[in-house]
Amino acid sequence: MLRGEIAVGEWVWRAVLRHYRDLVEGPARGLHFDPAAGLHVVQFIERWFRHVKGSQAGEPILLDPWQRFWTVVLYGWKLGPGGPRRFQRGLEGVPRKNGKSTWKAPQGAYLWMMDGEAGAEVYALGTTREQAMTVYAPAAANVRRWLRQSPRLQRCIKLMEGKNQEAMWLDHVALFRPLPANDDALDGLNPHAILFDELHAQKTRGLWDVMESALGARRQPLLSAITTAGWILDGICTELLDYLKRVLKGEIEDDSFFGYWYAADEGDDPYTLATWRKANPGLGTIKTLHHMQTQARKAQALPSARANFLTKDLNIFVGQEGGWFDxxxxxxxxxxxxxxxxxxxxxxxxxxxxxxxxxxxxxxxxxxxxxxxxxxxxxxxxxxxxxxxxxxxxxxxxxxxxxxxxxxxxxxxxxxxxxxxxxxxxxxxxxxxxxxxxxxxxxxxxxxxxxxxxxxxxxxxxxxxxxxxxxxxxxxxxxxxxxxxxxxxxxxxxxxxxxxxxxxxxxxxxxxxxxxxxxxxxxxxxxxxxxxxxxxxxxxxxxxxxxxxx
Known part of the structure; x- marks a missing residue:
């Protein structure tokens, strides 16, 4: 990317540049990059996790290069050699159909099982139960497969099933469960990690603030949202996106905030392959070109489809300005x-x-x-x-x-x-x-x-x-x-x-x-x-x- 061989949007370019600058300037601020720690997460995913849906169901999950890069960056940066994780909050923006859930579900399992946190509590958070399950369910499906294959794991992992009862326990103390925004148990949590799916659907910052305030008792907590853009232009997602942009531009110094945002840039032609590749890092490997072509044709024909295409396939926040009909x-x-x-x-x-x-x-x-x-x-x-x-x-x-x-x-x-x-x-x-x-x-x-x-x-x-x-x-x-x-x-x-x-x-x-x-x-x-x-x-x-x- 830095050599100009891969075209990316501004906020991915700045995020990558930040990483390389920190390799040079970070030690003076007490930062240390341990790539082995990040690679450990990658290896955990690719060795133990399989696809659970679609044509690749049953096959091992092999991350795309861009997914490997951001995984290593997120988990590799430390507060000094041997110190806790640098990043505690994050915003990751990727258009739909780029494998977000397949990628994030194993990370939730890693944070639950492998992160060295006693009694870790990990929550897959969503505006609705269905949304929360999109991250939790692939992880649970893989754990279920492990339990069928390993009597030893059956002695230390308990998988609870049933609607609104879904949860996984490790040694009776570490918990991984889905958590909808309307859950009665939002107060009183002691989370080690929270993976917030589709933050764009949140109208206010109240839920984010509740989760952020609950992190204080953990050594290396993580509150990370992965999302596409949406139609709420004055919600918590756009607020955090503005914050991320200021961090990436150097206007705010916050070494604890992680993020990137794959999207078309202002002025890009939304109907060109170059723009599609810029906004969709998984195009051609995870997301099919045929899907993009189909969505683009609809967008050129229907106003509502155009707004949906810009928002969900090019990751641009779009308001409903202008009329519905030509x-x-x-x-x-x-x-x-x-x-x-x-x-x-x-x-x-x-x-x-x-x-x-x-x-x-x-x-x-x-x-x-x-x-x-x-x-x-x-x-x-x-x-x-x-x-x-x-x-x-x-x-x-x-x-x-x-x-x-x-x-x-x-x-x-x-x-x-x-x-x-x-x-x-x-x-x-x-x-x-x-x-x-x-x-x-x-x-x-x-x-x-x-x-x-x-x-x-x-x-x-x-x-x-x-x-x-x-x-x-x-x-x-x-x-x-x-x-x-x-x-x-x-x-x-x-x-x-x-x-x-x-x-x-x-x-x-x-x-x-x-x-x-x-x-x-x-x-x-x-x-x-x-x-x-x-x-x-x-x-x-x-x-x-x-x-x-x-």
Whole structure:
């Protein structure tokens, strides 16, 4: 790398340079590099651990050169010859599918068994139990194999199984277990090492602080996070990343903080092989080029996939700035939709009732009866007269013109009168075969109760990524696949132009009012995603979720 033979990003280059500078300057600060100590960890992993998943399952784990390098650096630096480990905290940033769990799980076992710490407590920490298990489970699977093969080990290692009971004990005193962030036992721990998986999912620094404060009783403790980037731009992960960058630039002197961050640099073309190699050290050995090519194609086609690609494959923190839809693509879906041509057709509804002076939206989506047909959308919008009189400028919306053209129904007063809304919903159930109408219970209880009493098939849909995420994904695929006809409804277009997304740590997304254009209304898109979420729900009588490959 220092000879220019390997291209890396700035924060890997600076981290490597720091190591070599410390070889020269570190002894004056009491630092000593013992490569044999680091190689001992590498040899432990490669001799005793096997892959537990995928095509290599059962084969010995052989670390990539970059993994060997960072392992030796992390465990090789000491506070003087024969002293304790130099690094006590760390942040390691690597894009997904570069073998993080396969690499870190054996390190957890080493810290538990081989680190010379009496009664070591090692925790695989994650925001959720499932996340914590990603580091713990591969280690436990290997220990389980050892126990099958060695009666001697069976006398000193106890492997506990069962949901929420997973743990490994060595000589009844040393513990290795997964630890979700909501565990009741977070207080009172005496950890020797904590391996924090996917720190990007933590919104605040509270959990990190609790873990850091628990390390004080150990001789050479380690609190290390290995993570990809995420969408929380003001959380503990970005805070630590900023700290790491200042350490690597020499602005802060902290010999106890370890880290590197594999990522594309600012200005890099995200769709070139050179950028992919820079950000993904395991590309071609752990992570396949085919995977990157597939993700890049999706990213070029879909806005949500682009954000996901930048974040998870190039390790760049990405906020949801800008709109969800390219309106040029949206406008290509404006083929006419005539209600009389849809009479008796099966459809699904979404109802978004305004709380004060927002728009109220009722949307119907009609799945295709044949593979070559589009999905069709009918919309109804309502607003109170006060909104037309006072909010046109702030909302940047020609409400009066839409009302005159028949796209928007106006009700007297300061808030929407729900009587014409209920009447329209009931009429739709007469004209069409309405399977379900999804609604958000917020501000909807009395209205939806009255509709259900009238025989309307109302279904509550939570406005979360779990509740409407499937509908949001379907909408994006339909629009960018040019398989949606929305009739050019200008109110729906206005909502689409305003909408930005909220993504969660599981790569699900939904429309989010807070991230969307200030004062811009997104009610029509929210109702459309609600309707689509029912249309693609398991067991729905409609087509399955489409893909770009169809």
């Amino acid at each position: 309106m040029r693509v949206w406008d290509q879906c404006a083929a006419p939709v005539l209600p009389e041509h849809l009479a008796g057709r099966r459809c699904y509804g979404g109802l978004d009732l305004s709380s004060t002076r927002d728009l109220t939206a009722f949307v119907l989506v009609f799945p295709p009866d044949a593979d070559d047909e589009p999905w069709r959308v009918l919309c109804h919008f309502w607003a109170p007269q006060a909104k037309l009189d006072e909010d046109e400028g702030d909302d940047r919306a020609p409400y009066k013109r839409w009302a005159e053209a028949g796209w928007l129904t106006v009700t007297p007063g300061d808030v929407v009168d729900y009587l014409p809304v209920k009447r329209t919903v009931q009429q739709a159930c007469v004209l069409f075969d309405v399977v379900e109408i999804g609604y958000d219970r917020w501000n909807a209880q009395s209205t939806t109760t009255e509709l259900m009493d009238a025989g309307v098939p109302m279904v509550e849909v939570q406005q979360t990524t779990q509740g409407v995420g499937g509908g949001a994904k379907q909408l994006e695929l339909l629009v960018y696949g040019r398989r949606l006809h929305h009739g050019g409804n200008p109110v729906l277009r206005y909502c689409a132009d305003n909408t930005a997304l909220l993504m969660d740590s599981n790569e699900n997304f939904r429309p989010d009012k807070r991230r969307s254009r200030p004062n811009g209304r997104i009610d029509g898109i929210s109702a459309l995603c609600t309707a689509l979420s029912r249309a693609v729900a398991p067991g729905a009588a409609g087509p399955e979720l489409i893909s770009l490959d169809r």
